[in-house]
Amino acid sequence: MSAIRAKVAGRALGAGDRLPSIRSLASAMDVSPSTVVEAYDRLAAEGLIRARRGSGFYVSQTIMPPLALAEAGPRRDREVDPFWVSRQSLDADAAVPKPGCGWLPAGWMPEAGLRRAIRALARTDADLLTDYGSTRGGVSLRRLLLARLSEDSIQASVDQLMLTGSGTQATDLVCRFLLRPGDTVLVDDPCYFNFRALLRAHQARIVSVPYTPTGPDLARFEQILGSERPRLYITNSALHNPTGATMSLATAHRLLTVAAAHDLTIIEDDIFGDFEPERSPRLAALDGLSRVIRIGSFSKTLSASVRCGYVAARADWIEHLVDLQVATSFGGPSPVAAEIIARVLAGGGYRKHMDELRQKLTRTRRDVARKLGALGIEPWLMPRGGFFLWCRLPGEQDATQVARAALEDNVVLAPGNVFSVSQTSQHFMRFNVAQMNDPQTWEVLRRALKTAAK
Amino acid sequence: MSAIRAKVAGRALGAGDRLPSIRSLASAMDVSPSTVVEAYDRLAAEGLIRARRGSGFYVSQTIMPPLALAEAGPRRDREVDPFWVSRQSLDADAAVPKPGCGWLPAGWMPEAGLRRAIRALARTDADLLTDYGSTRGGVSLRRLLLARLSEDSIQASVDQLMLTGSGTQATDLVCRFLLRPGDTVLVDDPCYFNFRALLRAHQARIVSVPYTPTGPDLARFEQILGSERPRLYITNSALHNPTGATMSLATAHRLLTVAAAHDLTIIEDDIFGDFEPERSPRLAALDGLSRVIRIGSFSKTLSASVRCGYVAARADWIEHLVDLQVATSFGGPSPVAAEIIARVLAGGGYRKHMDELRQKLTRTRRDVARKLGALGIEPWLMPRGGFFLWCRLPGEQDATQVARAALEDNVVLAPGNVFSVSQTSQHFMRFNVAQMNDPQTWEVLRRALKTAAK
Incomplete structure (x- = not known):
């Protein structure tokens, strides 16, 4: 490979020139023909040379893209907005x-478990490695999730759960299902900044309720539901982002009563749930997945690179969300990703x-x-x-x-x-x-x- | 694990009962305590038992979800629609x-290369296995893609390319960027059915142009552009889905001329490009990524389970698309997925x-x-x-x-x-x-x- 690269760099071989035949180069360099084939194939993958079927390899005609991809890095003069x-x-x-x-530094993540899961993946069925998988996502992970939801006293049936590409994609999918441009959505103040970015993408009107150490300010919450008629409320359960506060049981109960009176739908994003010392009450558990939609992922505790999220909600809503996910990302989330997550969770070390x-x-x-x-x-x-x-x-x-x-x-x-x-x-x-x-x-x-x- | 399962099934252990201590069970079964810890952890992951910190393991209080997840399979009485x-x-x-x-059967996919890439992944840096990765996606895959685009005579710079979660997600992202509800979009007749499902999700008005063996019917195409004023035209390059037809060079040139006159934007989905015996002209190559947006993925030739797609377009559009992808799926596509794809492509066997x-x-x-x-x-x-x-x-x-x-x-x-x-x-x-x-x-x-x- 370096011999050919040097010839191209030094103009001994120009654009469109035919490379030495595999046999002649193999004999000249005293290596096996398969070594030359391998080198040519790799150079072709890089784009330096091209194969023409039946007639050998040629130096690429077109201007080469930079072989080293210089990353400019993020622009620093950006507006300080939710992005x-x-x-x-x-x-x-x-x-x-x-x-x-x-997110946590790599050294804080379950690296050994991840590597074990990936090694096991390399030996799994070819179908799992190549096929789209089912529209609701990998069965092993869904089974584990139903068990974990049950630990939070959320009794979801099989048709109330689906996997998504990430927690954010889960929220996005629900917003696509529930919102039309101009609809009002209620968030906490402060709230996770990407909720703001996401709702902007949906052209929603965003209103906010002050967050207190025990949850949203209930008096203001009720007032806003009356005056602004939001379609949706998005919040974190367990540990609120950015404050780290936990909603009290009394607030959760009262909030759901008010929500019912105004027919408000709620997305409860449980992304930090596993960091709690003891499980706090979940809106979805009190409500029984009727008007509360539970969302979560494993990006904070397991891997953000192997991405997978989920939605638990009313069965008829999940049916629509599955159609929407098929339309917008074809099929469920990556079966390979779901399998890695399931293996780490099922392995005792997690x-x-x-x-x-x-x-x-x-x-x-x-x-x-x-x-x-x-x-x-x-x-x-x-x-x-x-x-x-x-x-x-x-x-x-x-x-x-x-x-x-x-x-x-x-x-x-x-x-x-x-x-x-x-x-x-x-x-x-x-x-x-x-x-x-x-x-x-x-x-x-x-x-x-x-x-x-x- | 089976001993505990049997006791629960036989009601020897009921909901909420404390399990034998690790030490006592290890000694009773003549295994090491770590073996019992591993078994308890796995049963806890399944949800059969729960750990209470500092006080041991208990049979779960809550009703168990079915341990075997009976899949109902798709409903057969559905309407025969694009879904x-x-x-x-x-x-x-x-x-x-x-x-x-x-898609192709698993046996037709590059299984050996995939397994090799996954094994190599298990040994890669912890950062790559756990972090979100950059907003435009993995560098190695982007580098290979720039080279491949250049083979199609598409000279894209680094800031004209981004990775996405899949080819469909790439199309979806572009639709979010360009379309507002009620906008008109032109597709081929026939066209890939999921374009119809996707455009429905965007509440677009869909019009269609008859597809001929050399591309869309140009007379009708020009007429529709005049009368319906579509914002966007979505088509396949190389091999059209479902017909397998290839657009002729003359059609491509004429189509772009008409598109320019009506300021039409075009999505060229190249998903079947690698199946061509010889590369046919691409709209994006003729147009130089000005009004044509090139989209692709590896789901048909490499793996649909390891999902990754891409968009190549004007640099200022990519900048907006990156923001949109951050808002709707946080970060780029899975770095792990991009790495597997890059390794298979770069390995000479592909x-x-x-x-x-x-x-x-x-x-x-x-x-x-x-x-x-x-x-x-x-x-x-x-x-x-x-x-x-x-x-x-x-x-x-x-x-x-x-x-x-x-x-x-x-x-x-x-x-x-x-x-x-x-x-x-x-x-x-x-x-x-x-x-x-x-x-x-x-x-x-x-x-x-x-x-x-x-």
């Missing part, structure tokens, strides 16, 4: 510290991994809160679990300015207002405690606070 | 013959696999066409490649009735009108020649023709 944190953190170099991102992870996070939350406190940054509350701390900056500092200053120093933060529909979280910042191990991060944070204070 | 073939073929039992489906596959399909198309001819079923044209034969049934038979009759005998067919917006393909049927190996299929087809003729 800001996603784009800055997803596209940042691996070395860039990301206390603003919404529970132990989560036990250890929870303990590690409890320590880390405490340590990071103490260090933030030393900078005058105070958590709004101390969450029962998870990796987020929702914090007030000292001295009425503007979080967007602090985040911009930190980005100049190559640290991605998550400023409060990307989470806030009412734009009232300008003094707040969401910190991911698992992503703050690097002393450099703290230095940058200190400097950014000073710069922004000027 | 009909998808649902019947995706959800059918593996043993059901599916001449109506749109080209050889495709060469052999094309030869095998040429033989199979000829054989199946001869056998269909014996039943009076005649191909509309003999395609240059691929696995579809678009055929006219004998004696003005109604294809929907034939398909319903065949389904009674457990064979899934694809009746013409699911492909036809104008509902004028009632006497046509699309056959997948690679899925007609079973003599039983031919027996059922003969019987269904007789039944429907009554």
Whole structure:
């Protein structure tokens, strides 16, 4: 391969020139013909040369795309909108510290279990490796999910559950099913910023309700249902993003009563559920999957690279959602992805991994809160679990300015207002405690606070 | 595990009962404590028992979901609409013959290369196995795709390409970007049935242009552009689905000229491109990715289980599409999926696999066409490649009735009108020649023709 590359680079072979025949090159280089075939095939896959059937290999006629794909990285002059944190953190170099991102470092994930599951996958049936799979997704994972839902006291039947490409895709699918452009949707204030981005894509009108340490402010919630008539309410159960708060049982009960009176549908996104020390009550359990739609994924606890989410809802809704998923992504989610997730969950190690992870996070939350406190940054509350701390900056500092200053120093933060529909979280910042191990991060944070204070 | 299962089944252990301690059971069964931990963890993953932290394992309180997930299979009384073939073929039992489906049998896919790629994946970096990955998708696959596009004389730069969850998801994303409810979209008649389902999901108004053996009927095409003002035209390049026809160079050129005059945007879905014996001209190559958007995937030639698609388009459109993909599925497609595909493509074996596959399909198309001819079923044209034969049934038979009759005998067919917006393909049927190996299929087809003729 390097011999041919050198000839092309050195213009000994030009565009459209025929390469030496396989036999002649094999004999000239004293290797087997199959070695030359392999090298030619790989060069053809790269696009440097092309095979013409029956007539050998030729140097490509067309201008070559860059062989090294120089990544420009995320644009830094973007508006600080709900896409800001996603784009800055997803596209940042691996070395860039990301206390603003919404996931754990690779070292905190169940790596051994994942590798074991992938090795087992390499030996599984050819059908599973190549076919589209069923429209509701892999059976083994759905079976495990029904058991896990039952642990949350959610009794779902087989026809009430389907797999999706991710948790976000699950929410998106439900929005496509329920919403028409201009429909009003209620979210928490603050809420997960991507709910805002997603609802924009649906051209929904977004209204918000203040979130308290025990759930949404119920008086305001009832008022908004009366005046704004939202079609849908989207919230997190278990551990709220970004605050880490947990809805109380009393709030959950009252909220569902009010929702029933106004015929409101609710999406309960359980994505952080497995980080709870003890299971808190779920809206879907109280409601029995009647007006509550339960959504979840494994991106936070198992792998975001092997992507898979799910929806549990009324059977007649699932039937429509399956049609919608067929129309918009043909078939269910990747059977290979569902199989890897199922194997990790079914292997005994996952529970132990989560036990250890929870303990590690409890320590880390405490340590990071103490260090933030030393900078005058105070958590709004101390969450029962998870990796987020929702914090007030000292001295009425503007979080967007602090985040911009930190980005100049190559640290991605998550400023409060990307989470806030009412734009009232300008003094707040969401910190991911698992992503703050690097002393450099703290230095940058200190400097950014000073710069922004000027 | 079976000892505990037996005790629960035999009511020796009831809901909420505490299981024997790990140490006592290990000693009673003469196994190591870690073996018992593993068994308990697996039973907990199944939902039969639950761990309470610090206090041991208990039989689950809640009613158990069925341990065997009885699949109901697809409903057979469904309307024969654009979803009909998808649902019947995706959800059918593996043993059901599916001449109506749109994919190759597992045995025709590059199984060895896939297994090799998955084994290599098990040894790759932890980051790749656990992180979300960049918003445009895995770099190795994008690099290979740029080279492949260049083989089709499509010179795309790095910022003109992004990966998606599948080819259908790519089309869906572009529709979200370009269409508003009520917008008019032009498709071929006949066209891939899922274009109809997808456009319905977007609440688009669908109009169609008759497809001829050399592309869409140009006179009608120009007329429709003038009278209906479609925002978008969606078509297949290379090998048209369902007809297997190839657009001529003259048609492509004329079509683009008319499109420019009416400012029409075009999605060119290249999904069957690799099945061509020689590359035919692509609209995207003529147009230089200005008004043509190129879409593709590897579901037909490599794996539909490892799902990944792509879009190549104007750089400013890609930038918007990336935001839309972040909003609706958070991040790009699965990095693990992109890595598997890239490894198979880069490994030299893929080209050889495709060469052999094309030869095998040429033989199979000829054989199946001869056998269909014996039943009076005649191909509309003999395609240059691929696995579809678009055929006219004998004696003005109604294809929907034939398909319903065949389904009674457990064979899934694809009746013409699911492909036809104008509902004028009632006497046509699309056959997948690679899925007609079973003599039983031919027996059922003969019987269904007789039944429907009554």
